Amino acid sequence: MDFKLILESSYREMLRRYIEDSSEAALYQGQMFSRKSIKQQISPEEIISIHCKVLKDLYPDIREEILASFDFLIEFMMNYGLAYQELQSLRDKQVEIKSEIEVAASIQENLLETPIPKHAEVDIGAISIPAKKINGDFYRFVEDESSISIAIADVIGKGIPAALCMSMIKYAMDNIPKYRDNPNDVLAILNRVVESNLDSSMFITMFYGVYDFIKHSFTYAAAGHEQGFYYNASSQSFEDLKTRGMVLGVEQNITYEQYERKVKSGDIIVLLSDGVTESKTEKGFIERSVITDFIQTYMHLSAQEMVENVYRQIERLQNYEIRDDFTLIIVKRV
Template identity: 45%
Template sequence: MPRDMEREYKEILRQYIENQSEQNLYLGETFSRGLIEKDISPEEVISIHKSALKDVLPGLPSKVWHSFDFLIEMMIRYGLALKEHQSLVKKQEEMQVEMELASNVQETLLKTKIPSIEGLDIGYVTVPSRTMSGDYIYFVSNEVDEAGVAVADVMGKGIPAALCMSMVKFGMDSLQHTEKGPSEVLSVINRIVEKSVNDSMFVTMFYGKYDAGNSLFSYASAGHEPALLYRAAEDRFHELFAKGLLLGVSEDAEYGEGAVTIEDGDFIAIMTDGVTEARTPEGFVEKETILDLIGSVKDKNAQEMAEHVFAELDRMQGFRLQDDFSLVILKKK
């Protein structure tokens, strides 16, 4: 520490010992800022305090001086740990800024437009559990009588998952006006993912296509959660299964395809495992509970249905999502 700072500290200490006023404390606080700016370590501060105290109160017992030596040794390790902690905090703050920027880019990149198809009501909710989402919802349409929807889930979080999802988005953009069926769509996306994404990254995906001309909903799945079909006439749910490997596992993977006719009042719920595997402190939310949540608002419009299910599951989890939440409702009007 510079000699002039040592002298200044000694004078501030002397005045405080004699007066113990608020003004003296303020001078000490101001002086400490200068120490921080000059990157003076904690052990150096204690050493100068000991030296100044010997001049201000020379009659203190030797044991007191020994205690300062002990404190200096403690502060050496403490100072190193403090610097390391401050460095980590700074890095975390920088990373948080980068994550927020990446999240904004992801939100812009993955924006999608709900199709407007006569007789079909569409609603959806997608909410990340962290800064960035590993879920993806994408709509395609000819804006006349056909609408397609992709719901995907990357097995991973953060920036790697976002980069992986950008490949899926790239593939779906290339199929915006395609006449391909669901199984063909998944085959195309699978080849893109398999060639472009790290071997440790896998994606589940459900793709469905609605044809208003014959009220037919065709679908295919790449290891994704089965969609739910609610039959109004029966007042019950049916699961829509389709065989298929996760995207990115094998370039030659084949995907089965199914089809159902949708009647008035029927709806289809497509979701990620953030819905089906929602967890509370007591354990996983039962499947019947989720079906009851969806069924309890079957008379509302599609967007209100999706928002209600999210709000209830979010509440049940203490407003702390354990996984990304994505839910799409397609309802025949």
């Protein structure tokens, strides 16, 4: 027998019993038929149509206006059902995208993981906190017997494309070891890689430096990256690490200027992304002097404790809502 006929007959009896004596048993039986109706793919509109027909059978004198209202309800429920399905589809897609982003973030973390070097000559601290799941900032250390290479970069763009860009930069860096001691050459090579492989709407800013343990010098170059700071221990003052250079990926053949500084005992090199300098409070962007004041406050601590404390202070200034990826590196000559 057709399930719809069974449902109509049973629905008539359940509705009659409920109207006459508010039967709890009728409600329970209705729950059972609801589950069966779902399995039989009976739509809500069909249930309303059955309800309307049963009412007319039970109450032949029912006003036509009341019955007409159920026609309106059927149309309303059909539109509601379509809208609900669309919403569910969007939610399912959001869950799927969220899952993919979490996987991408985990892969990115594993691919770009770089141990912070431990060395008797320098104390190094680093922190990189993404504003969202995927980090658009990148830093990397490469150490050999006489030096440490330090790279910090920021993709102009976010999300999974940014993560892919950073992976490309990381592997490109790993394949140019013979140029590693010349930051200007490193940036020139990476610029050609980025320009050849990235969409024209994506660019990367980058700072690349080499700390030489033997000469105690810091040689560096930058590609449109945020200026860092240099702390002179003898004068107890900060100054900007001035640089020049076009961002990576704009033109194929670009040369970069290279700079060198002698690093004395107690001197500090501070490298950062614009997520640090462009931290925003209710009063606007923080001054660069606020960052150096925080660094000076925690100068008695280890480099790692310094970067962590500076991050906490800036996070507090922003009401614990980081709006951009935050990366800070401190290199202090012991």
